[in-house]
Amino acid sequence: MATFGSADDFDPLDEPLPPGQAAHLVTSELSASNFSTEAHRLIFETVKDLHQRGLPHDLVAVAVELDQRGHLEAVGGIEYLLRCAGAAESVSATDLRRFVAEIREAPASAPRDPRSTPDINQTSREENPVTTTPELDMITTVGDPTISPIPDVRIVNVTPDMAADWLANRNTRNRNLGDRRVAGYIAEMNRGDWRFNGDAIRFDTDGNLLDGQHRLAAIVGSGATQPFVLAVGLPASAQDTMDQGAKRTIGNVLQMHGMADSSNIAAAAQLCWGYVHGTLGNAQSQQRRGTSQQIVTFVDGRAETLDAALKQGRALRKMLPIRISTAAAAYWIIAQAEPEYAALFWGPLLDGAGLTSGSPILVLRNRLTREAGAPRKAETRQILAAYIKAWNAWLEDRPISLLMWRDNEPFPKANRPA
Structure with missing residues (x-):
């Protein structure tokens, strides 16, 4: 399970931190005032408090504590915590120290301009289930989110550039793209009808794309960044079992x-x-x-x-x-x-x-x-x-003998009584 860190020692290697080695570094070097949003300040204070009390502070523990304090919805709900935890899992000790240093050196957070990006407390989670903020974007830019030696999941904001790179360099063994399907997805994204539903884009242990090429092509075509679950570290043979379920009508x-x-x-x-x-x-x-x-x-x-x-x-x-x-x-x-x-x-x-x-x-x-x-x-x-x-x-009280319509004609409209 993804954690927010609990141990007091650090991994000196440039590798992803094992569970339980991030909280001490973050809570000892930063304070709530270093974070630019109220949501991140609430999460930080909760993790710090649990850590200082010697209590577990994995994803579930933090979510429960936030809920008991009446703050879970205010931070964006469990969906946002999942994204934070998923992004943090692949961050190395070196990257984390760099991230902490950059946050400390950043200017003090200014009050939010109500005309700018909506506050997380005022944004509908149904319309925007995954929120992007500077601190989280900084975390998600380190490392390669598609690479893992073991099966893992994480939530990532996939940009058009990321999607284009994966399609060009990672899409080595997929069926041909269906142009109509891609066009349909692009239209949904352009209309704002596309919904984050948890369907994963899948990669094998070498970072090769196993599933999701149509959605990635739609991101490129629409130019819209979209949040997706990435399922990574899968065996290449898993592709043989994908897309076998009955389509939901x-x-x-x-x-x-x-x-x-x-x-x-x-x-x-x-x-x-x-x-x-x-x-x-x-x-x-x-x-x-x-x-x-x-x-x-x-x-x-x-x-x-x-x-x-x-x-x-x-x-x-x-x-x-x-x-x-x-x-x-x-x-x-x-x-x-x-x-x-x-x-x-x-x-x-x-x-x-x-x-x-x-x-x-x-x-x-x-x-x-x-x-x-x-x-x-x-x-x-x-x-x-x-x-x-x-x-x-x-x-029209008009007698007829035949009812025909061909698709090279305009589709008829039902008239109103005169």
């Missing part, structure tokens, strides 16, 4: 958010998101229906209306051999145009009563029935387009 994510019938909600929401953002007409499928984060946010703001649409999709499924999620998306879209008219349109679609030749609703019912028995299925967005085109023709 958007439906799985919504289920974890407590959403009932999450698979159908996810499929319907992806279509609705694509409709709202005008991406369903794209010939390329990449990001046509949104990322996991985008869909979860979309559903959170529209759960009630999506649930109502899903009920209409289930009702139609009892009458016609259709896909519930596509029908639900269609109902949600036309209900956004005009909810009362949507109900009037949906009633005859359910039971087929009173429909005459040329009726857009009858043509839609026939199209949906034929599709169920077709040997080659149409794309989901083509079926959704048929619902919307039928709706538009019905609003």
Whole structure:
């Protein structure tokens, strides 16, 4: 386990300090006033107090003590302590002494300008789970964080230059980069949707990259520094077992958010998101229906209306051999145009009563029935387009004989009643 140091002797060699040999050096040479942030002062005072009382001061002990003092959240929580401890593990005695000297020689900390970098107490840990400060950046620049003779983990702010270097010099045995995946990651980083989730970038004992090339390429492409867990010191053979697990679907994510019938909600929401953002007409499928984060946010703001649409999709499924999620998306879209008219349109679609030749609703019912028995299925967005085109023709009281949409045409928009 990572520690903040506990022994009174020092390692004179230029090697990483063993657990328990840093606290005496730091606490005897520095004071709380040497640190530029309140978070670091609180951590320093806690470590110093535990050390002077002869008590354990590893990561868990420091976290418990901070929590008992009511300061754990103020310093950035366990995530920030993990990063501090992970960075300190690879610091040698020489580097630590240099670091202490530089901190001592630095000007006294000035009060924080409220217009500058937000104080750690005021920053949302959900939006910024890993905070960068001058002292911690100084620690993370020493040594090579990717090299370890034994398995280890640490949290590092990966810069575009670091990512480019690892890709150019360490990426010796990986599959070809998937351009679309990288483009998707870059878009998430540029939008600010990328989240620190603990997924590791992995290196073997020689510092060769085993896993994470797409994320590193996205850091280079976006130009954005991102915090990542580095799992280092792994046997090279471990690469053979990576990326073998089942990918978590958007439906799985919504289920974890407590959403009932999450698979159908996810499929319907992806279509609705694509409709709202005008991406369903794209010939390329990449990001046509949104990322996991985008869909979860979309559903959170529209759960009630999506649930109502899903009920209409289930009702139609009892009458016609259709896909519930596509029908639900269609109902949600036309209900956004005009909810009362949507109900009037949906009633005859359910039971087929009173429909005459040329009726857009009858043509839609026939199209949906034929599709169920077709040997080659149409794309989901083509079926959704048929619902919307039928709706538009019905609003105009215009007879039709065919419902077709091709992807070289603009995707249809649901009209409002005149």
